[in-house]
Each structure stands twice: as C-alpha cells, then as structure tokens.
Amino acid sequence: MSAELAQHIPPRELAERGASRLTVTGWGRYPRSTAQVWRPEKLSALSAALANASKPVLARGLGRAYGDAAINGGGSLIDLTRLNRMLAFDSQSGVLRCEAGVSFAELLQTFVPRGFFPPVTPGTKFVTLGGALAADIHGKNHHRDSSFSKHVVEFALMGPRGEIKRCSRQENSDLFWATLGGMGLTGVILEIEFKLKRIESAYLECESFALPSIDHVLETFAEHDQRYQFSVAWVDCAAGPRNLGRSIAMFANFAPADRVRRFIGGHPLIVEQRRRLNLPFDLPQFVLNPWTMRSFSALYHLLHRRGERRRIVDLEQFFYPLDRLGNWNRLYGRRGFTQHQCVMPVAEGRDGLIETMEELRRSRIPASLAVLKRFGEQQGMLSFPMPGYTLAMDFAVQTGLAELLNRLDRIVLKRGGRIYLAKDAFAQAELVHQMYPNLAQWRAIKLSADPDRIFSSQLSRRLNLDSGRADACGALPR
Ligand SMILES: Cc1cc2nc3c(=O)[nH]c(=O)nc-3n(C[C@H](O)[C@H](O)[C@H](O)COP(=O)(O)OP(=O)(O)OC[C@H]3O[C@@H](n4cnc5c(N)ncnc54)[C@H](O)[C@@H]3O)c2cc1C
Structure with missing residues (x-):
C-alpha cells in the first residue's frame, strides 16, 4: 500500500493483534493522516480486525484513490490486499469469483494468456477489485460498456457486526446498488463475481x-x-x-x-x-x-x-x-x-x-x-x-x-x-450534495445497513455524505 511509515507507535497489544499505526495517503499524497492499519490474510482475521479495530473503520485496497477516499485519520483501515485469492472460473461464461483484494495486475497475468480481459479497466492496473467496485470505475469503453457495476453478478459484503450478506440485482438489491460506487461506506466487500470479456489478442x-x-x-x-x-x-x-x-x-x-x-x-x-x-x-x-x-x-x-x-x-x-x-x-x-x-x-x-x-x-x-x-x-x-x-x-x-x-x-x-x-x-459538501441527486436515497440504505456509522472515511466526513449536513463543511481545506 502507498503508506509511509510515520512515528511507529505500536502500543504492544495493538501489535500483538496484528495492527500498526501508519501515516497513510491516497495516490495524490494529499492529504495524509494516521490510522491503525490491519492487514488480515483470512476471513477470520478480518472479522477479528473489524471487532477490535478502533472505530470508525474503512476498507482499503491499493490506495489508488487520489484524495481522502481511502484514508481514515484517527480510525482504522483494513487493507484487503492479502485477501487476493481467485476462487472459481467458468471458461464458458467468463464468470470469475475472487476475493476483493485481487488486483487488475494479477487478473491480467492470469487471464490475458487464456484469452480474457476485464470488462472495464482503469488507467492503472494497480487497483483492487474491491476498490473498482467501491468506486464503480469506468474505462475508455464507457460509451459502449458502461461502468464496472454493469458486469458484476454478485458480491459478498461484511457488515458492521461481522455479518456477511450476498448482494445481487435480486438479493439485497438496495445494498447492491448502494455499495457499487458507495466508496466503502456500506461495509467490507469480501468476494466479487463478475464477467470477463473474451479477447483474441493482447x-x-x-x-x-x-x-x-x-x-x-x-x-x-x-x-x-x-x-x-x-x-x-x-x-x-x-x-x-x-x-x-x-x-x-x-x-x-x-x-x-x-x-x-x-x-x-x-x-x-x-x-x-x-x-x-x-x-x-x-x-x-x-x-x-x-x-x-x-x-x-x-x-x-x-x-x-x-x-x-x-x-x-x-x-x-x-x-x-x-x-x-x-x-x-x-x-x-x-x-x-x-x-x-x-x-x-x-x-x-x-x-x-x-x-x-x-x-x-x-x-x-x-x-x-x-x-x-x-x-x-x-x-x-x-x-x-x-x-x-x-x-x-x-x-x-x-x-x-x-x-x-x-x-x-x-x-x-x-x-x-x-x-x-x-x-x-x-x-465542498454543499456542492457535492447537489451534484448527486440520489444521495438521500443512498444515505437511507447506508444508515439501515450501518446505523452506528462504523464505516467512515475522511472523504465521507469532509463531505458529510452520511450525515446529510452540508452546512458543517465550512472553509475550503488548504
Ligand atoms: C493512474 C491512475 C489512473 C486511474 N484511472 C482511472 C480510470 O480510468 N477510471 C476510474 O474509474 N478510476 C481511475 N482511477 C481511480 C481508481 O480506479 C479508483 O480510485 C479505485 O477505487 C482504486 O482502487 P484501490 O484498490 O486502489 O482502492 P483504494 O484507493 O484503496 O480505495 C478506494 C475506495 O474503495 C474502497 N474500498 C477499497 N477496497 C474495498 C473493499 N474491499 N470493500 C469496501 N470498500 C473498498 C475504499 O474504502 C475507498 O473508498 C485511477 C487511479 C490512478 C492512480
């Protein structure tokens, strides 16, 4: 992850549980903030991290969001990059199920030689599938193939108490749509099932x-x-x-x-x-x-x-x-x-x-x-x-x-x-609130899935995404 080791303040028990205190930034290296960072390798360790982490909590992928979407000063980050196993692939339909920490680089390495390519790709391959889903990324083919969400079949989402829900267009569909583009604020995306495209050449x-x-x-x-x-x-x-x-x-x-x-x-x-x-x-x-x-x-x-x-x-x-x-x-x-x-x-x-x-x-x-x-x-x-x-x-x-x-x-x-x-x-919050007309609907789903607002980021607090208060934003950040 693009984190810089700052003053390493490992309160002993924190280190024993597998977390470190790190100063972390997005890809733009502005702003920066310090958070507890957990890097679980297994689902059980992820649940334990969620239970023990200082709140609020945010999932993080490869830190390629530019600004403050993937940082959480004063709270915790759960880095998903070790949960990067590919779980099942159907070569007839091109449907792949994998953990959210799989990166586009890993996808390309495995699937391009087999004649498959992601349905949508960003301008860097160092992005995880969890990050792609949370930002509902677009590529140079948006005019033809829309964004990543169009190609997602279903995903598994861990909620604030560690409960896991399957989300698709049919099952928990509100949560499905609120999580696609929901910037990690509805829970931790664990597994994703989506459709790769066939290619004849690279x-x-x-x-x-x-x-x-x-x-x-x-x-x-x-x-x-x-x-x-x-x-x-x-x-x-x-x-x-x-x-x-x-x-x-x-x-x-x-x-x-x-x-x-x-x-x-x-x-x-x-x-x-x-x-x-x-x-x-x-x-x-x-x-x-x-x-x-x-x-x-x-x-x-x-x-x-x-x-x-x-x-x-x-x-x-x-x-x-x-x-x-x-x-x-x-x-x-x-x-x-x-x-x-x-x-x-x-x-x-x-x-x-x-x-x-x-x-x-x-x-x-x-x-x-x-x-x-x-x-x-x-x-x-x-x-x-x-x-x-x-x-x-x-x-x-x-x-x-x-x-x-x-x-x-x-x-x-x-x-x-x-x-x-x-x-x-x-x-500024007041401008962003007017730009996203479905924000109130999204907020209702977010609060029903996460009533205590366990999942939060510096971006969501700066823009009051889940509290709805545009007035509290005040001065422009410097
Ligand atoms: C050079 C460059 C080019 C880019 N080009 C494009 C482009 O063409 N199109 C485009 O759409 N974007 C583009 N991006 C932006 C990038 O695709 C997104 O910011 C993406 O979300 C980054 O994924 P990540 O794994 O690095 O996630 P992070 O940056 O770590 O996190 C981004 C957001 O996803 C959430 N998140 C990450 N993993 C999970 C998870 N498992 N569960 C829940 N939430 C999660 C985080 O909480 C955060 O809100 C580009 C970025 C760079 C640096």
Whole structure:
C-alpha cells in the first residue's frame, strides 16, 4: 500500500493483534493522516480486525484513490490486499469469483494468456477489485460498456457486526446498488463475481488524430465512437484561446489474432513484460512549473502529430502507460497533487468544457495532464458517470488551488454535472450534495445497513455524505 511509515507507535497489544499505526495517503499524497492499519490474510482475521479495530473503520485496497477516499485519520483501515485469492472460473461464461483484494495486475497475468480481459479497466492496473467496485470505475469503453457495476453478478459484503450478506440485482438489491460506487461506506466487500470479456489478442489496433480544437474533438468522438470499443483524448491544457481543447484523440479495438501474428509475430496473447522504473526521490516542486508543463504538453502534441495514425500496440502501452514509472506520484514533490475529474451532460458538454478551460487559463495554475472521454449509459446511486463528457486534470497542490477547484466545481454544478469522489480531496459538501441527486436515497440504505456509522472515511466526513449536513463543511481545506 502507498503508506509511509510515520512515528511507529505500536502500543504492544495493538501489535500483538496484528495492527500498526501508519501515516497513510491516497495516490495524490494529499492529504495524509494516521490510522491503525490491519492487514488480515483470512476471513477470520478480518472479522477479528473489524471487532477490535478502533472505530470508525474503512476498507482499503491499493490506495489508488487520489484524495481522502481511502484514508481514515484517527480510525482504522483494513487493507484487503492479502485477501487476493481467485476462487472459481467458468471458461464458458467468463464468470470469475475472487476475493476483493485481487488486483487488475494479477487478473491480467492470469487471464490475458487464456484469452480474457476485464470488462472495464482503469488507467492503472494497480487497483483492487474491491476498490473498482467501491468506486464503480469506468474505462475508455464507457460509451459502449458502461461502468464496472454493469458486469458484476454478485458480491459478498461484511457488515458492521461481522455479518456477511450476498448482494445481487435480486438479493439485497438496495445494498447492491448502494455499495457499487458507495466508496466503502456500506461495509467490507469480501468476494466479487463478475464477467470477463473474451479477447483474441493482447494487442490493440489504434487510430489517432491530432485535433485543433474542442469542436473537432467532440465531432471525432461522435464519428468514431460506435466503430471503436475504446476512445480517449489527451488535451493540451496550455493551448491558447484559438486552439482551446486541442487534443490527440485515440480510438482502438482489440486486434484479431491473425493480424497480430502477421504484423508483430509471436503468440498473440503474450506481451513481453517491460522493466518498471522507480523515481528514487521526490522531484522538487519547481520542476513542474507552468513553463515546463507547457513544453511537456506541446512536445507531446508534436510527437503525436508526427507519429503514425494507425498502429498496433500492446495492451500495457494502451491502457497503462503511466504504470511504467512505478511511483510517478513523486513527480509532484512533497506537497502532493490532486486530480479534478468532472462529467457534464452531453447537451452542456461543449460549453461546459470551454468554460472550464477558460477558467483554467485565467487562473494561471497549470494542469499537467488532461484526459477527455465520452460516457454512455449508466445505472447506480453514487456512481460517477452519466451520459456526457468527462475531463480529468492533475494539479500540484499549491497556493490558490482550492479556490480554483471550487470555481471549477461551480461550473460543473451549473452545467448539471458532477465530480468523481475517487479523485477528490477539495470539494465542498454543499456542492457535492447537489451534484448527486440520489444521495438521500443512498444515505437511507447506508444508515439501515450501518446505523452506528462504523464505516467512515475522511472523504465521507469532509463531505458529510452520511450525515446529510452540508452546512458543517465550512472553509475550503488548504
Ligand atoms: C493512474 C491512475 C489512473 C486511474 N484511472 C482511472 C480510470 O480510468 N477510471 C476510474 O474509474 N478510476 C481511475 N482511477 C481511480 C481508481 O480506479 C479508483 O480510485 C479505485 O477505487 C482504486 O482502487 P484501490 O484498490 O486502489 O482502492 P483504494 O484507493 O484503496 O480505495 C478506494 C475506495 O474503495 C474502497 N474500498 C477499497 N477496497 C474495498 C473493499 N474491499 N470493500 C469496501 N470498500 C473498498 C475504499 O474504502 C475507498 O473508498 C485511477 C487511479 C490512478 C492512480
């Protein structure tokens, strides 16, 4: 887990029960807080941890949520990564049952050579299935295949007293829908049954376009999205007013096995593993200043303009380019970083995206990486996606950032959109409450499953998700 050992205060009896006190962060390394951390290996140890842990408690996966969704200062975290056994697989239907601590990396290693791929994958393979379910993750195929929840058959959830419930669309369906996207606040997800997709090869046929403005990007999405399973645009946030939203758009489908044999050679389901690099230290903050980010962005743009428009790439390159640099979150220096990811409905998307980018330009706070995607249909209570356009931008934590993010959140709200809780560390409760219209319904189910609010996170307390009090939020976090 991405935890840093802080003052190790092992009260003896705590250590004997298998917990440590650690300072823990999300992937953005902001904010940070200290909690009791338990790492059970068996279900019995998990029940014991839940009974003995100082309250409140929160399940945690690989800590890839950016902000405070997977931290719980003053309470306990139950790290599920040792509960990572695969339990049953039906090769006819592709249905896999496994423990919630299995990561996408482990899934790929086991199932890609057998011709199966997760139905939805995030931009890193270092995410657990429990984390994927709790955030109801989306991928580059949302416009075709919706989010992870669509492919879940059922899961087992441990409640506050250690009781286990099976949840599916038929059984405990309220809890099923409240847990998908429920950010770990309804209980501990233990096992998940979901459907993998068949693939012929581990390679993708990719088509890319350098597009001069946001209008071109949206038109190209509309034209190509039905032909391609995967689509994404990398937006140059530093572009001037005349090319606002200029992007590299990429579209891809898994390549047929015979084409891979012809053009790449070797076994179509095997990808040669590349070495992972690691940053040995935090980069000083000045390295990521507006000038370097602008040149990075422009360079990226230039390289892609010159690159081939059609090519075959392996799935690691296409889905997980950032995973090659193990701890790239250190690029942002010791103060950490955050990601602002929003979605705005189709009808408001164009104007909302332009307003967002103009606000960003005025602020002079640079965004280093912006990713634009189109979302399709979505079910769920607290799930983030809705039919529309989603934009994700990374920012180093710095003076003036909280105020900028608040202005961006207000644009999103005005346009009828919402922000992604799995990335957030700064939003205000009153705005988030208006963005998620099913919050009251979700809260009723959460409180009936967990009346004493044993399950809680720093995110849920900052945003008063389960108490419903928007007023208590007060000042912007610094
Ligand atoms: C580089 C990068 C790219 C990303 N790309 C995408 C993307 O394309 N699409 C997308 O949707 N997300 C994306 N994410 C976000 C990531 O997929 C989610 O934050 C996911 O929840 C992280 O899973 P995790 O195992 O690391 O969980 P953690 O970060 O540890 O926890 C996240 C949430 O899940 C809950 N949780 C975890 N395990 C359990 C469990 N067993 N039971 C109950 N609750 C649990 C936690 O309480 C917490 O609320 C990306 C993140 C990174 C760092």
